[in-house]
Every structure is written in C-alpha cells, then in structure tokens.
Amino acid sequence: MSDTHPILLAALTGLCCSLIFSSIPFGPINLTILNEGAQRGFRWALLIGLGAATMETIYCAFSFTGFSSIFDHGIVQAFMQLFGFVFILFIGFKFLLAKSVHVPTKLDAATEKIETRIEQKFHPHSAFMIGFARVMGNLGVLIFWIVLAANLMARDWVDADSFAAKAACVGGVLLGTNIWFTILSFVVSRSHGRVGEKTLLRMQHFSGICLIIFGLLQGTHIAWQLARHNHRQHLREEHLLPASTNTDSNPN
Numbered sequence: 023m024s025d026t027h028p029i030l031l032a033a034l035t036g037l038c039c040s041l042i043f044s045s046i047p048f049g050p051i052n053l054t055i056l057n058e059g060a061q062r063g064f065r066w067a068l069l070i071g072l073g074a075a076t077m078e079t080i081y082c083a084f085s086f087t088g089f090s091s092i093f094d095h096g097i098v099q100a101f102m103q104l105f106g107f108v109f110i111l112f113i114g115f116k117f118l119l120a121k122s123v124h125v126p127t128k129l130d131a132a133t134e135k136i137e138t139r140i141e142q143k144f145h146p147h148s149a150f151m152i153g154f155a156r157v158m159g160n161l162g163v164l165i166f167w168i169v170l171a172a173n174l175m176a177r178d179w180v181d182a183d184s185f186a187a188k189a190a191c192v193g194g195v196l197l198g199t200n201i202w203f204t205i206l207s208f209v210v211s212r213s214h215g216r217v218g219e220k221t222l223l224r225m226q227h228f229s230g231i232c233l234i235i236f237g238l239l240q241g242t243h244i245a246w247q248l249a250r251h252n253h254r255q256h257l258r259e260e261h262l263l264p265a266s267t268n269t270d271s272n273p274n
Contacts, residue, residue, distance in 0.1 A: 032180045032187040036082075036194025039170060042232070044078075044202040050156050055203065056222070058149070059210035066149045067210060071203025073153030079196040081157070081164045085171040086180070086188040102172035103244055109169055110237035117230030120223065173240070 051074040059067030157163055174180045174191070181187040 028181045028184060028187050029190045032184075033190040033194040035174060035179045036191035037198040038194075039174075040078075040195040040198025041202055042236075043166070043170075044199045050160060051153060051203075052206065054152070054156065055206050056210050058152075059207050060213070064207050064211035067207035068204060069149035070153035071207055072200065073150035073155075074157045075153075075196060075199035075203055076150075077154045077157035078163055078167075078199055079192060082167045082171070082195045083188075083192045085164070085167040086175075086192060102169060103176055103240070106169045106173050107237055107240045107244060110233055110240060114230045114233030114237055117226050117233060120226055120230070122223070177243075 051070070055067045055070055058070060171180075175182040180191045
C-alpha cells in the first residue's frame with residue numbers, strides 16, 4: 023500500500039492539473055475545436071483534441087524526465103516556484119482584463135512562426151495531425167509544463183526519484199486532456215455554433231480568476247516555506263546562544 027500511494031497521488035495530480043489547465047486557457051486548440059466542431063461535427067473536433075492531447079502528453083513527459091536532474095537542486099526549485107507564481111499571476115490577469123477572446127502574448131510571434139514552419143513541413147490535413155501540429159508549435163505549452171513539473175516535484179506531489187510516479191502523472195495528464203477535449207467537442211457539436219464571443223469572453227474572465235486564485239495559493243505556500251525556514255533558523259540561533267554564553271563565562 024505504501025508503494026502504491028505515491029503512484030496514486032501522482033496519477034490524481036496529473037489528472038486534476040490537466041483537467042483544470044486544459045479547460046482554463048482558451049488557446050489555439052480550444053478555439054480550433056470550437057470552430058471546427060461547429061462546422062464539421064463531433065468526430066472531427068474529437069480527433070483534433072486527441073492529436074492535441076497526444077502532443078501535450080509528450081511535452082509533459084519531456085518536462086518530467088528531461089529536467090528532473092536539474093530540479094534536484096534547491097536553488098533551482100526555489101527559482102521555479104517563484105517563477106511559477108509570477109507566471110501564473112501574469113497570465114491570470116491577462117485573461118481577467120482581456121477585452122477579446124484572443125489574448126496576445128510575447129510568445130505569439132515566435133509560436134506563429136514555428137506553427138507555420140511545422141504546417142509547411144508536415145502539411146497536416148487530418149484532424150489528428152492538425153491538433154498535434156498546433157500543440158507542437160506552441161511554446162507556451164512546453165514552458166507551462168516545465169514550470170508545473172518543477173512545482174509538483176518540489177512539493178512531492180510527484181516523486182522526483184520514482185519513474186513509476188512520473189509515468190502515472192503523465193498517464194493522468196493524457197486521460198485528463200482527452201476527457202476535457204471530448205466534453206468540449208461534444209458540447210460544441212451539439213450547440214451548432216451558438217457559443218458566442220461574449221460567452222467565451224466570460225469564460226475567459228472566469229479562467230483568469232481561477233488562475234489568480236491558484237497563483238495566490240502558490241504565493242501563500244512560498245511564504246509559508248520562508249516563514250518555516252526563518253523559524254527553524256531562529257531556533258538554531260537560540261540553541262547556540264547559551265552554549266556560547268557558557269563558553270565565554272568559563273575562564274578555562
């Protein structure tokens with residue numbers, strides 16, 4: 023039971039994170055599914071989501087395995103937690119203050135160039151490859167999973183030393199992203215394009231609020247860690263003071 027507990031925790035962590043963060047940012051894939059699902063039906067939108075989920079899972083697996091040795095260093099963990107806190111708050115306020123569905127970021131120009139090169143090279147015509155290629159060219163997805171993987175391993179929600187725990191988390195991400203894209207494809211195909219921009223904008227504002235709350239929780243956790251560290255440091259100093267006092271008072 024003790025061996026399966028961290029694996030179960032990692033799987034649930036991957037599932038919850040993928041469900042939350044796949045549904046929050048209305049990025050290129052979600053908007054593609056909204057447009058294509060309304061025009062071409064459930065099956066086409068579902069295959070786009072399946073391709074996107076596959077590539078996102080690959081990025082997730084790369085983040086957990088390719089950078090795990092770097093995340094072992096305490097300084098790197100602290101930096102990534104602080105960067106994640108600032109990054110999530112920044113994106114949250116971007117979504118909350120947005121006046122249109124598409125929120126431009128500095129990564130957009132680079133992402134568009136990469137997406138264009140990938141589409142020119144692979145010429146994706148199938149629905150699966152459209153979703154796969156668009157996530158492949160999206161730098162924001164890779165950066166997001168690198169930051170999130172560092173935070174999850176720093177908090178021991180995913181055991182950094184256990185390959186099984188990392189695999190379970192990646193499996194949870196694959197399941198969660200496919201669940202979300204399936205739900206979105208079904209709703210869009212049944213609505214027949216009646217999801218208006220105002221509705222999407224409200225959902226985007228709600229997503230921004232959720233991200234801000236998550237970022238504040240992250241900041242609270244960082245502050246709590248700093249306070250606990252300072253408290254331990256203070257206790258060590260208090261234990262050292264009597265010893266130094268006794269040494270000074272002893273002439274020998």
